[in-house]
Amino acid sequence: MPNAPEPRAPRRVVVDPHGPVLVEGPVEVETPDGIRRSDRFMVALCTCRRSRTLPWCDTSHRPRERRR
Amino acid sequence: MSAVGPAEAAWYAEPRGEVSAALADCLRHGREAPAGLVRAAGGAGVDPWGDDLHFALYLLYELHYRGLDGVSDDREWDPGLLRVRAALEGRFLDALREAVPSPRTVEESFGPLLTTPADRAGGVSGSIAETGGLWRAREYAVLRSPYHLKEADPHAWAIPRLTGRAKAAFVAIEYDEFGAGRAEAVHARLFADLMEDLGLDAGYNRYLPAVPAAALATVNLMSLFGLHRAWRAALVGHFACVETTSSPGSARMVDALTACGAGPAAIRFYAEHVTADAVHEQVVRREVIGGLLEDDPALEPRIAFGCDATVLLEDRLADHILTAWTNGRSALRHPLPQPVAA
Ligand code: FES
Ligand SMILES: [Fe+2]
Ligand SMILES: [Fe+2]
Numbered sequence: 320m321p322n323a324p325e326p327r328a329p330r331r332v333v334v335d336p337h338g339p340v341l342v343e344g345p346v347e348v349e350t351p352d353g354i355r356r357s358d359r360f361m362v363a364l365c366t367c368r369r370s371r372t373l374p375w376c377d378t379s380h381r382p383r384e385r386r387r
Numbered sequence: 388m389s390a391v392g393p394a395e396a397a398w399y400a401e402p403r404g405e406v407s408a409a410l411a412d413c414l415r416h417g418r419e420a421p422a423g424l425v426r427a428a429g430g431a432g433v434d435p436w437g438d439d440l441h442f443a444l445y446l447l448y449e450l451h452y453r454g455l456d457g458v459s460d461d462r463e464w465d466p467g468l469l470r471v472r473a474a475l476e477g478r479f480l481d482a483l484r485e486a487v488p489s490p491r492t493v494e495e496s497f498g499p500l501l502t503t504p505a506d507r508a509g510g511v512s513g514s515i516a517e518t519g520g521l522w523r524a525r526e527y528a529v530l531r532s533p534y535h536l537k538e539a540d541p542h543a544w545a546i547p548r549l550t551g552r553a554k555a556a557f558v559a560i561e562y563d564e565f566g567a568g569r570a571e572a573v574h575a576r577l578f579a580d581l582m583e584d585l586g587l588d589a590g591y592n593r594y595l596p597a598v599p600a601a602a603l604a605t606v607n608l609m610s611l612f613g614l615h616r617a618w619r620a621a622l623v624g625h626f627a628c629v630e631t632t633s634s635p636g637s638a639r640m641v642d643a644l645t646a647c648g649a650g651p652a653a654i655r656f657y658a659e660h661v662t663a664d665a666v667h668e669q670v671v672r673r674e675v676i677g678g679l680l681e682d683d684p685a686l687e688p689r690i691a692f693g694c695d696a697t698v699l700l701e702d703r704l705a706d707h708i709l710t711a712w713t714n715g716r717s718a719l720r721h722p723l724p725q726p727v728a729a
Binding site: 333335338339341357358359360361362363371372375376377378379381382383384 | 499505635663664665668
């Protein structure tokens with residue numbers, strides 16, 4: 320049998336329309352401040368830019384509660 | 388710094404009423420549970436939110452976790468003790484059913500949790516930061532220790548009861564809770580590090596006599612859901628609720644602990660939960676709840692109930708803590724002595 324390379328399974332990325340982008344870890348993120356790494360099985364990348372733990376989501380994308 | 392706490396008290400030293408006293412006696416002396424104890428446990432005389440019930444239930448549940456000193460491991464499946472447990476669970480569940488609106492949808496239960504509270508500074512974490520010094524942080528750690536020192540353990544009982552998508556995603560989250568293969572990163576270990584950083588003794592159940600019913604109830608809830616397959620969907624609802632509220636709550640704790648000068652290990656426990664639970668929330672709602680409902684849509688009200696019961700007990704605990712602190716009292720059954728500097 321010839322040693323044909325296995326086709327690589329595409330990495331699936333899940334987009335939360337109101338929140339982060341979910342990527343299977345481990346992940347390296349190149350940011351202007353250098354490379355950040357996460358070994359978690361899944362990583363949530365902040366897209367709203369409100370996170371205090373960039374590049375990772377910290378749920379700051381959630382809408383503000385309406386005063387009751 | 389040496390650990391602070393009351394002189395080491397045995398689990399049976401301080402029963403909290405008739406039922407827990409009789410139960411502690413049976414456990415300690417290897418005696419069968421008398422029929423009268425089963426009746427008393429299920430009777431109207433027992434406050435379903437009170438110390439007697441929750442301490443007794445906590446002791447019975449511990450037989451399924453790490454056992455109790457001096458009690459034979461065989462008693463985990465002692466029919467008489469199981470009858471007492473069932474009677475206590477019945478009282479607790481009736482009270483929960485009465486207090487929690489149902490049936491609700493997952494959307495109704497989780498929707499309100501997916502917003503940022505208008506008042507970010509308030510609550511328990513706000514008042515930990517308020518006084519300066521670490522005594523409130525220590526009390527809070529003691530209150531949470533029965534849960535966090537076995538964090539994720541009760542939820543592991545859901546695994547054999549889930550299948551497919553829900554199971555795969557649930558186990559992936561649990562793997563993270565259990566340190567992704569590294570003992571030093573197990574979340575329960577991170578909490579033990581937090582306790583030691585705060586000058587507390589991280590021994591399992593070390594502070595049990597000091598922990599009031601309002602805190603024990605939050606742990607009993609997940610043990611109850613975990614030990615009954617019938618409540619598996621509620622256990623998932625509980626898990627999802629904790630994951631959904633944890634990230635912003637942990638961020639507030641990072642701020643509070645930083646403000647009162649806690650050390651890096653204490654801060655790390657909550658910092659880890661900010662980013663971990665932002666992921667866990669996504670996975671648990673999409674894959675675990677989504678997968679479970681795909682398999683069995685009839686489970687939806689139970690998932691919602693698990694979430695609502697969790698919110699109810701968390702609110703009761705926060706009330707208990709804030710009421711005690713604003714009145715200048717300890718939120719524990721016995722205040723911790725002042726720590727001795729090393
Ligand atoms: S996407 Fe979640 S904090 Fe930005
Ligand atoms: Fe955790
Ligand atoms: Fe988590």
